[in-house]
Amino acid sequence: VIIAGGSYLESCKYPRWERLFGSGIRASLALQRLSPSSSLLTYAPALYRADVEATLKSAGLDVQATESPNSCAFRWLHPFELLSWPKKDRLPPLIADAEAVLRFGMMEGSAVVSAKRAVYDPQNEGDGFFANGSEASELVMILSESELLRQPGTVIDHAMKREAMVSQAVDNLIFQYRGRFEFFAVLLKDKVGGVNVYIGDEPKPVPTYAAESFFKIGAGDVFAAAFAHAWMERGLDIFAAADHAARSLAWFVEGARLPLPREVDLPIRACLPPPERVRIVGAHNLEMGQLIVRTEDLLVEHSIGVVFDLIDRVSDQADTSLPTLILLREDSNIAEIQESAVSSLAAQRTVVYSPGTTIKLTPRYFPSARITDDYASALFHLLREPLP
Amino acid sequence: MGGYIEDPKPKRPPRRTASGDGGDPCDLSLELDLVGLQPDVSSGLTSGAILRVVLVSLHGIDSVVCQTPAGYTVGALAAFRGLAQLINCLKKGVEYEAAVALASKTRCNVEVYRVSP
Numbered sequence: 001v002i003i004a005g006g007s008y009l010e011s012c013k014y015p016r017w018e019r020l021f022g023s024g025i026r027a028s029l030a031l032q033r034l035s036p037s038s039s040l041l042t043y044a045p046a047l048y049r050a051d052v053e054a055t056l057k058s059a060g061l062d063v064q065a066t067e068s069p070n071s072c073a074f075r076w077l078h079p080f081e082l083l084s085w086p087k088k089d090r091l092p093p094l095i096a097d098a099e100a101v102l103r104f105g106m107m108e109g110s111a112v113v114s115a116k117r118a119v120y121d122p123q124n125e126g127d128g129f130f131a132n133g134s135e136a137s138e139l140v141m142i143l144s145e146s147e148l149l150r151q152p153g154t155v156i157d158h159a160m161k162r163e164a165m166v167s168q169a170v171d172n173l174i175f176q177y178r179g180r181f182e183f184f185a186v187l188l189k190d191k192v193g194g195v196n197v198y199i200g201d202e203p204k205p206v207p208t209y210a211a212e213s214f215f216k217i218g219a220g221d222v223f224a225a226a227f228a229h230a231w232m233e234r235g236l237d238i239f240a241a242a243d244h245a246a247r248s249l250a251w252f253v254e255g256a257r258l259p260l261p262r263e264v265d266l267p268i269r270a271c272l273p274p275p276e277r278v279r280i281v282g283a284h285n286l287e288m289g290q291l292i293v294r295t296e297d298l299l300v301e302h303s304i305g306v307v308f309d310l311i312d313r314v315s316d317q318a319d320t321s322l323p324t325l326i327l328l329r330e331d332s333n334i335a336e337i338q339e340s341a342v343s344s345l346a347a348q349r350t351v352v353y354s355p356g357t358t359i360k361l362t363p364r365y366f367p368s369a370r371i372t373d374d375y376a377s378a379l380f381h382l383l384r385e386p387l388p
Numbered sequence: 389m390g391g392y393i394e395d396p397k398p399k400r401p402p403r404r405t406a407s408g409d410g411g412d413p414c415d416l417s418l419e420l421d422l423v424g425l426q427p428d429v430s431s432g433l434t435s436g437a438i439l440r441v442v443l444v445s446l447h448g449i450d451s452v453v454c455q456t457p458a459g460y461t462v463g464a465l466a467a468f469r470g471l472a473q474l475i476n477c478l479k480k481g482v483e484y485e486a487a488v489a490l491a492s493k494t495r496c497n498v499e500v501y502r503v504s505p
Contacts, residue, residue, distance in 0.1 A: 009469065019420065020467050029423065029467065050472035058451035058466055058475075059424075212494070255494035258423050 001038040001228055003027050004096045004111030005104030005221070007052045007065070008086070009073040012217060014355075015374055020051055022072070023104035023123065026218045027225035030252070032059045032259035034229050041094045043068040043108040059259075066094060068108045079216035079376045080191065080294065088124070093132055100232035102224060103134070119228040121220065126150040129177070138183040140231065140238065141173070142224050145301070148173065148188060163303055170198050185238050187227065189220060190302055192383050193249055194274070197242050206242045207270040209250035210387075213372065214380035222252040226260055253380075271384040275323050277305035278382055281343055282327035283336060284310045291327055291375070298379065311340045320346040325382045326369075330356030341365040349385065353378035414477035416470055419489065419499045422454060422463025429460045433491035441465070441484035441500060443475060450475050454486045454498060462496055474500075481505065 005024025105125030
């Protein structure tokens with residue numbers, strides 16, 4: 001496989017993370033064991049080009065890094081909130097000519113693909129696969145909903161429900177692309193590890209697999225790499241390849257582990273579909289208010305109903321049996337922890353987000369809850385309950 | 389995945405000049421998770437354990453790994469700014485250690501610092 005993708009500095013405040021990855025490096029390292037003859041085409045600034053090359057070469061992988069003038073860095077506050085990203089540039093394209101190509105969108109330029117089979121994860125590119133002259137006999141596009149809505153020809157009608165808008169955008173993409181390939185499919189990702197496969201108009205969900213924690217940064221890169229390996233190199237059909245990628249994703253998010261292991265070592269415990277409604281109980285202050293708003297936005301994107309309660313003001317009518325997420329503060333006191341524990345006694349299951357030193361106090365009040373100091377993991381556990 | 393900032397750090401020599409501030413370019417210090425983790429080895433480590441930082445050269449490929457005092461490889465140092473410099477410094481004979489901040493069968497977070505010469 002030729003992998004064409006970026007090499008970027010990445011940093012995140014919560015959890016703390018400062019690495020040199022980007023989709024290209026991450027996908028390459030993900031496939032280090034499974035596809036050791038794969039090679040990376042990337043742009044890299046002089047400032048850290050030697051580090052890009054040293055990283056790939058130390059893994060025994062081939063890399064062709066084209067020098068770019070500017071350093072490219074992505075900064076997250078937490079994995080659901082990107083604070084800053086590099087400016088887009090128009091450097092001469094990279095040429096990816098091979099039987100099988102995994103192409104990621106890049107900030108500095110793009111990769112022109114000539115392949116029998118290609119997988120395209122456009123990321124921030126909104127021009128579509130063909131705009132730069134790329135061609136392939138068979139293509140699978142892997143996108144998030146927001147990336148899908150940036151694709152050419154997509155009509156954004158804010159009066160429409162998001163679900164309908166996404167469905168229309170998928171139809172549009174399939175209409176534009178299907179006639180130009182012997183095979184074309186779309187893999188549409190959500191933000192907490194869920195994926196739907198579209199060959200025609202109807203989505204077919206890919207199982208989500210259980211993980212103890214959810215490290216979201218780069219999870220999409222690993223999913224794409226695993227899918228590309230399974231579909232293009234192993235020749236699995238699209239559903240089997242997507243299932244392999246979903247299991248690989250579950251393996252990666254538990255500790256940001258790279259490279260990916262052999263098939264037999266991947267997780268096999270699937271999750272139930274997300275609940276239709278959840279309850280969130282949070283403290284009453286500004287910091288928590290912002291987190292609740294972000295959480296609500298994310299859940300609404302997933303068409304999940306949300307019921308809110310404040311820790312100290314639980315409504316008499318509250319449906320306390322719903323799967324419940326407790327949002328504690330870094331400095332939550334014992335009374336607050338006790339009140340939130342009492343308010344969730346009737347819940348089918350409880351997930352507690354307990355940051356900072358609060359986490360040391362939390363377990364005694366929530367003996368059967370899942371407790372984490374990582375926000376992304378808390379959401380993942382709320383939405384992805386493992387099958388018994 | 390929590391725990392990046394809250395875990396207690398093991399005792400170690402005081403940090404020297406950080407990379408890139410105009411001092412000795414081999415005065416590197418960094419904190420990161422290991423790549424290519426060996427879960428059986430990592431799960432046996434505890435916070436504060438000291439690992440050797442070793443340059444492995446095989447068939448012309450240089451990689452930097454962390455090993456237990458008994459010589460078991462825990463994982464590799466890769467995907468960070470300064471890797472090329474770290475390799476150059478190890479080739480010159482500069483020695484580094486890695487203090488384990490957090491270890492499990494899925495993660496090993498270490499702090500790497502120079503020890504000599």
